[in-house]
Amino acid sequence: MRLSRPARIALRIAALLGFAAIYVPLLLVLVNSLNPDRSSSWPPPGITFHWWADAWGSAGARHALVTSLKAGVGATAAALVLGTLIAFAIQRFRFFGREALSFVVVLPIALPGIVTGVALNTAFRTVLEPLGVGLGLFTVVVGHATFCVVVVYNNVIARLRRMPGSYEEAAADLGADTFRAFADITFPLVRSALVAGGLLAFALSFDEIIVTTFTAGPSTQTLPIWIFSNMARPQQAPVVNVVAAVLVLLSVIPIYIAQRMSSDTASGSRI
Amino acid sequence: MSDTERAAGHSARRPAGTLAGRLHRRPRLQLSLLLSAPLTWLILAYLGSLTALFMSAFWTTDTFTSNVVKVWSLDNFTTILTGGVYQQVALRSVGVALAVTALCVVIAFPVAFYTARIAPRRWRPLLVVAILTPLWASYLVKAYAWRLILAEGGLLEWLLSPFGLDGPGYGLTATVLVLTYLWLPYMILPIHTGLEQIPDSLLDASSDLGARTGRTFRSVVLPMLLPSVAAGSVFTFSLSLGDYIAVQIVGGKTQLIGNLIYSNITLDLPLAAALGTVPVAVIVLYLFAVRRTGALSSL
Numbered sequence: 224m225r226l227s228r229p230a231r232i233a234l235r236i237a238a239l240l241g242f243a244a245i246y247v248p249l250l251l252v253l254v255n256s257l258n259p260d261r262s263s264s265w266p267p268p269g270i271t272f273h274w275w276a277d278a279w280g281s282a283g284a285r286h287a288l289v290t291s292l293k294a295g296v297g298a299t300a301a302a303l304v305l306g307t308l309i310a311f312a313i314q315r316f317r318f319f320g321r322e323a324l325s326f327v328v329v330l331p332i333a334l335p336g337i338v339t340g341v342a343l344n345t346a347f348r349t350v351l352e353p354l355g356v357g358l359g360l361f362t363v364v365v366g367h368a369t370f371c372v373v374v375v376y377n378n379v380i381a382r383l384r385r386m387p388g389s390y391e392e393a394a395a396d397l398g399a400d401t402f403r404a405f406a407d408i409t410f411p412l413v414r415s416a417l418v419a420g421g422l423l424a425f426a427l428s429f430d431e432i433i434v435t436t437f438t439a440g441p442s443t444q445t446l447p448i449w450i451f452s453n454m455a456r457p458q459q460a461p462v463v464n465v466v467a468a469v470l471v472l473l474s475v476i477p478i479y480i481a482q483r484m485s486s487d488t489a490s491g492s493r494i
Numbered sequence: 495m496s497d498t499e500r501a502a503g504h505s506a507r508r509p510a511g512t513l514a515g516r517l518h519r520r521p522r523l524q525l526s527l528l529l530s531a532p533l534t535w536l537i538l539a540y541l542g543s544l545t546a547l548f549m550s551a552f553w554t555t556d557t558f559t560s561n562v563v564k565v566w567s568l569d570n571f572t573t574i575l576t577g578g579v580y581q582q583v584a585l586r587s588v589g590v591a592l593a594v595t596a597l598c599v600v601i602a603f604p605v606a607f608y609t610a611r612i613a614p615r616r617w618r619p620l621l622v623v624a625i626l627t628p629l630w631a632s633y634l635v636k637a638y639a640w641r642l643i644l645a646e647g648g649l650l651e652w653l654l655s656p657f658g659l660d661g662p663g664y665g666l667t668a669t670v671l672v673l674t675y676l677w678l679p680y681m682i683l684p685i686h687t688g689l690e691q692i693p694d695s696l697l698d699a700s701s702d703l704g705a706r707t708g709r710t711f712r713s714v715v716l717p718m719l720l721p722s723v724a725a726g727s728v729f730t731f732s733l734s735l736g737d738y739i740a741v742q743i744v745g746g747k748t749q750l751i752g753n754l755i756y757s758n759i760t761l762d763l764p765l766a767a768a769l770g771t772v773p774v775a776v777i778v779l780y781l782f783a784v785r786r787t788g789a790l791s792s793l
C-alpha cells in the first residue's frame with residue numbers, strides 16, 4: 224500500500240502521541256517518588272530521596288513483596304503443569320468435549336475477576352474451612368493458578384501448532400520411545416514458549432488484586448493489596464509512591480528476559 | 495511393521511520403555527493421563543464454585559440477620575430486572591465497556607500501523623517491547639498515576655489552566671479514560687500482529703488492480719484485521735465490564751456493576767450472585783459472537 228507523504232507524517236505524529244500518552248503516567252510515578260511534598264502536588268517543589276529511604280525500611284511493604292513472590296511462584300508452577308497438559312491434550316487428540324474444554328480454559332480470564340473471586344471465596348469457605356484449611360497463601364495460589372493456566376496454555380498450544388508432528392515421528396523411527404522423544408525433541412522446542420508463558424503467568428499473579436482480595440483472608444497481604452490499602456492513607460502515600468516507582472522500574476526485567484528467550488511468543492500476546 | 499510395533503519392540507528392553515510402549519499403544523490412556531489433573535482442577539475448583547455461586551443467586555437473605563435462606567425463588571432476578579437503579583447501572587457498565595473498546599480501537603490503529611508498517615524494520619521489535627512494557631507495570635500503579643494526574647492541583651490541571659480549561663476531575667469520564675489507558679496495549683498488540691502478517695504482495699496486487707490507498711485499506715486491510723480487533727476487544731470489553739477498582743480510584747461517585755456486586759457481597763450474597771450473572775451473561779454472549787470471527791483461536 225503506497226501511503227502519501229502527509230499520511231505517513233500524520234501516522235508518525237499519531238503514533239508519537241500514543242507512545243507519549245502511554246509513558247507520561249509511568250514517568251510521573253517515577254518523578255513523584257522524588258517529590259518532597261507529601262500530597263504529591265504538581266509541579267514538585269524539589270527533589271528528595273527521603274521517601275526511598277523510608278520505603279526501604281518499611282516492614283509492611285517488604286512483607287507484602289515476599290508474599291507476592293511466593294504466590295506468584297506457586298501459581299506459575301501450577302499453571303505451567305496444568306496449561307501444558309491441556310495444550311498437549313487439545314493439540315494431539317480429538318475427543319468429546321474438546322471444544323468445550325478450550326472454551327472453559329479462557330473463561331477464568333474473560334469473566335470478571337469479582338465473579339471468579341466471590342465464587343472461589345464461597346467455595347473455599349464451605350469446602351476447605353471445615354477441613355481446617357483457612358483462607359491464606361494456599362488459597363491465593365489456587366485462585367491465581369486458575370486464571371494463569373490460560374496464558375501457559377495459549378503460549379504452548381501456539382508453539383505446538385507450528386511444530387510439525389513429523390519431528391516426533393522421525394524420532395520414533397530412529398528408535399526413541401515416547402518419553403525419549405519428548406525429552407529430546409518436543410521439550411527443547413516448546414521450552415521458550417514455557418518460559419514466555421511462565422513469565423506472563425507470574426506477572427498476572429503478581430499484579431492481581433481482585434481475586435486476591437477474596438481468596439487471601441485477613442492475614443495474608445500481597446503487594447497490590449498493600450498498595451491499595453495504603454494508597455488512601457496520607458501518612459503512607461510517599462512510601463506507596465516509591466513502591467510504585469520500583470515496580471515500574473522492575474517491569475523492564477521480565478520484558479527483557481521474554482524478548483531474549485523468544486521473539487515470537489513474547490510479542491504474540493499477553494494471555 | 496507399523497511404528498507402534500517397532501516402538502514396542504524397542505521398548506521391551508527397559509522398564510521405562512515398556513511403559514512408553516504401553517502408553518503409545520493406548521492413546522485413550524494417554525489422553526486421560528493428560529487430562530485428569532487439569533479437568534479435576536477446572537471442574538472442581540472453578541466450574542464447581544461458579545455453579546455454586548450462581549445457584550445461590552436463587553436463594554434469598556433474611557433481612558434481619560443477613561443470613562442466607564436456602565429457599566428457591568426468582569426474587570433476586572425480579573429485583574434486578576425491575577429495579578431502575580440496577581438497570582441503569584448495568585446499562586452504564588455496558589456503555590463504559592463499549593466506549594473503552596471503541597476508544598482503544600481508535601487510538602490503537604495509528605500506533606499499530608506505525609509500528610507494523612511504517613517504522614524502520616530494525617526498530618519494530620523494540621517498538622513492540624515499548625508497547626508491552628506498560629503491561630508489566632502494575633494495574634494499581636497505573637490507576638494511581640492517573641489519580642495524581644486528574645487530582646486537584648495535579649498535572650492535568652497544571653497543563654490546562656493556562657488555556658482556561660478544566661480537567662474532567664474524578665467521575666465517569668475519568669473512569670473511561672483510565673480504563674482505556676489500562677487496556678490499550680491489549681488492543682495495540684493484536685492489531686500490530688495482524689498488520690504485520692498482511693503480505694506486501696496483497697497490497698501490491700490491490701494497487702495493481704487500480705485501488706487507491708483508501709480503497710485498499712477498506713477492502714483489503716480492514717477485513718483482514720477484523721479477527722485481530724475482535725481478539726483485542728475481548729480484553730478491553732470484558733476487563734472494563736468487570737472492573738470496580740479503577741472506578742473506586744478515579745470514578746468519584748460513579749457506580750458500575752462491579753461496585754454493586756462488591757457492595758452487596760457481605761450484606762446480601764444471593765443478590766450479589768444474581769448481579770454477577772449480568773456481566774457473565776453479557777461476556778459469554780460476546781465471546782460466542784467473537785468466536786464466529788475466528789478471533790478466539792488467535793488470542
